[in-house]
Amino acid sequence: MSLDKSLPDAYYIKNYLAGKEYALEILINRHEQRVYNFIFSKVYDRDIANDIFQDTFMKVIRTLKRGKYNEEGKFLPWLMRIAHNLIIDHFRKQKRMPKYKSKGDFNIFSVIDDGELDVETKIIKSQIEGDIKELIKELPDDQLQVLEMRIFKEMSFKDIADLTEVSINTALGRMRYALINLRKIIEERKIIIHQS
Secondary structure, eight states: OOOOTTSOHHHHHHHHHTTOHHHHHHHHHHHHHHHHHHHHHHHOOHHHHHHHHHHHHHHHHHHHHTTOOOOTTOHHHHHHHHHHHHHHHHHHHTTOOOEEOTTSOEEGGGTSOOSOOOHHHHHHHHHHHHHHHHHHTTSOHHHHHHHIIIIISOOOHHHHHHHHTSOHHHHHHHHHHHHHHHHHHHHHTTOOOSOO
């Protein structure tokens, strides 16, 4: 099977559905930065952007595995639409829907203050980051490893998969479970993470 990374998305989707894991790695590697940047440009928060990014690719994988994908030749627009819908879901849950511009693209900056952090907020943010670093030590080793590589070392999922010698699916799954488990720990301890 060719490893030519310049072939169209449809080629790699077909190969992934035929059981070739490398095809998904190529697709994710090809679109990862664009999807992440799009999400981050809307939520303007690295943790939330990472979370939505994970959800986007988990949904892509589930949809492909169920044989529900049928937009051949339009993978990137479909991928971006999934990310966009998950961003909207996030704002609905937060009860603060972003405002829409006339062209249908929403402007998050009208919702979230983009100003410089004041001294008190910086101290609180630093304290929260310290708390989170302590909490993640309680995660299982495989989840902790992926989370640290992704969040603190800013590695791509392809690099994480290569370094840990697992498939990209496994790396995504471990990150997903790490975030779920981290949320559970935060909820159990009644730790307040987000500033109002």
